Amino acid sequence: MKFLIMEYQNILSELRDNILYVTINRERKLNALNKATLSELADVFAFAGKSEEVRGVLLTGAGEKAFVAGADISEFSDFGREDGEALARNGQVTVFNAIENCTKPVVAAINGFALGGGLELAMACHMRVAADHAQLGLPEVTLGLIPGYGGTQRLTQLVGKGRALEMITTADMISASRAEQIGLVNYCVPASELLEKAGQILERIKLRAPLAVARAIKAANAALHKDEDGFNVEIREFGESFATLDFKEGTSAFLEKRKPLFVGK
Ligand code: COA
Numbered sequence: 001m002k003f004l005i006m007e008y009q010n011i012l013s014e015l016r017d018n019i020l021y022v023t024i025n026r027e028r029k030l031n032a033l034n035k036a037t038l039s040e041l042a043d044v045f046a047f048a049g050k051s052e053e054v055r056g057v058l059l060t061g062a063g064e065k066a067f068v069a070g071a072d073i074s075e076f077s078d079f080g081r082e083d084g085e086a087l088a089r090n091g092q093v094t095v096f097n098a099i100e101n102c103t104k105p106v107v108a109a110i111n112g113f114a115l116g117g118g119l120e121l122a123m124a125c126h127m128r129v130a131a132d133h134a135q136l137g138l139p140e141v142t143l144g145l146i147p148g149y150g151g152t153q154r155l156t157q158l159v160g161k162g163r164a165l166e167m168i169t170t171a172d173m174i175s176a177s178r179a180e181q182i183g184l185v186n187y188c189v190p191a192s193e194l195l196e197k198a199g200q201i202l203e204r205i206k207l208r209a210p211l212a213v214a215r216a217i218k219a220a221n222a223a224l225h226k227d228e229d230g231f232n233v234e235i236r237e238f239g240e241s242f243a244t245l246d247f248k249e250g251t252s253a254f255l256e257k258r259k260p261l262f263v264g265k
Helices: 035-050 081-100 117-124 151-159 161-170 176-181 191-206 210-222 230-241 245-255
Strands: 002-004 011-016 019-024 056-061 066-068 106-110 113-115 127-131 135-137 187-189
Touching: 011 035, 019 035, 019 191, 035 081, 056 066, 056 117, 056 191, 066 106, 066 117, 081 117, 106 117, 106 191, 113 117, 117 135, 117 151, 127 176, 127 191, 135 176, 151 161, 176 187, 187 191, 210 230, 210 245
Parallel strands: 019 056, 056 106, 066 113, 106 127, 113 135, 127 187
Antiparallel strands: 002 011, 011 019
């Protein structure tokens, strides 16, 4: 079954077999993130989090050239200090952190350039698959800036400080295969297989207990938050899992040697 979710100006969103396909659709501007696109992304991810129909999200960019070539530079070229800070804070809270904290698994399918805010967007997703022609980088220092949508934090978490600072301070792009080698993306695949590979991951997750998947995301996210004790979050979420129908179903199915039928409750 295929549904078109809300009509947007800058993104396409389609619900197919319980996977929400979100495509950033500003191909002529290499899918650069302007204010309107960010607001639509915030909206569609809020929908994804709430809807029981949505079991996972695949996020990609329109065309073959770019996933997202960054924040839209034309929108902030005359900004001052306060505007800059507000831009980063609003973006982080409403979009980037919201995606990371989404209770549905989010896979980025990186179909070309993932630069600046584009790589930050991919890093806010839970997993990443890149087409072999994709190039990834954080070029903000070439503009006299630093990454502002969580890039210094998430790149450091994903690849370690030395590699992160090399990418951030040289502003050099890396290939998709190098990104796979250093753990920045989960897989590097031929472009023709990109959406299939990203979709396959979500199809596997769809077989699992939805609430357990949501709790696993929450606990793994807690590993990266200094103000939370991730081990305690894991203990709590583990305990909560025992109170679900899906726990009863999963363990009964195992003992009865049959496939579980999860209901997300
Ligand atoms: N913000 C706004 N517009 C952008 C953009 C961005 N981040 N990235 C690309 N575009 C626009 C270009 O201005 C151009 O628009 P135009 O046709 O109206 O002039 C269009 O997208 C195509 O880009 P172009 O630069 O002509 O393509 P290219 O193949 O020559 O170069 C890139 C591709 C990705 C190397 C180059 O576009 C680039 O360096 N983009 C900016 C990357 C960046 O610094 N991102 C971090 C921002 S914080």
